Amino acid sequence: QVQLVESGGGLVQPGGSLRLSCAASGSIFRINAMGWYRQAPGKEREMVAGITSGGSTNYADSVKGRFTISRDNAKNTVHLQMNSLKPEDTAVYYCNIDANSSILRRDSYWGQGTQVTVSS
Numbered sequence: 001q002v003q004l005v006e007s008g009g010g011l012v013q014p015g016g017s018l019r020l021s022c023a024a025s026g027s028i029f030r031i032n033a034m035g036w037y038r039q040a041p042g043k044e045r046e047m048v049a050g051i052t053s054g055g056s057t058n059y060a061d062s063v064k065g066r067f068t069i070s071r072d073n074a075k076n077t078v079h080l081q082m083n084s085l086k087p088e089d090t091a092v093y094y095c096n097i098d099a100n101s102s103i104l105r106r107d108s109y110w111g112q113g114t115q116v117t118v119s120s
Contacts, residue, residue, distance in 0.1 A: 001015045048063055
């Protein structure tokens with residue numbers, strides 16, 4: 001019913017920038033929050049950035065000041081602008097939404113993941 005499609009990943013040099021996008025579609029009654037997570041090889045998945053329906057944002061300490069999360073409510077889309085990228089940012093990035101598909105049904109949904117590689 002609810003689908004997330006991610007785009008924008010790729011290969012970039014250290015210090016470079018990428019912009020990730022995630023578009024949600026399907027039976028969406030209300031989106032409560034959207035966020036980005038990442039998982040590097042051999043490491044646990046971690047939250048990178050989140051944004052609530054009210055516009056409040058939160059970032060992992062490792063990306064604070066370099067990454068910016070934003071949303072387009074009309075398009076059910078969330079973005080992650082990543083600047084000053086470092087090799088340790090290399091990971092598969094996953095979009096997540098906390099959404100109601102009806103007034104009584106609330107679930108979490110995941111995108112397919114997009115690879116970000118930071119290397120010279």
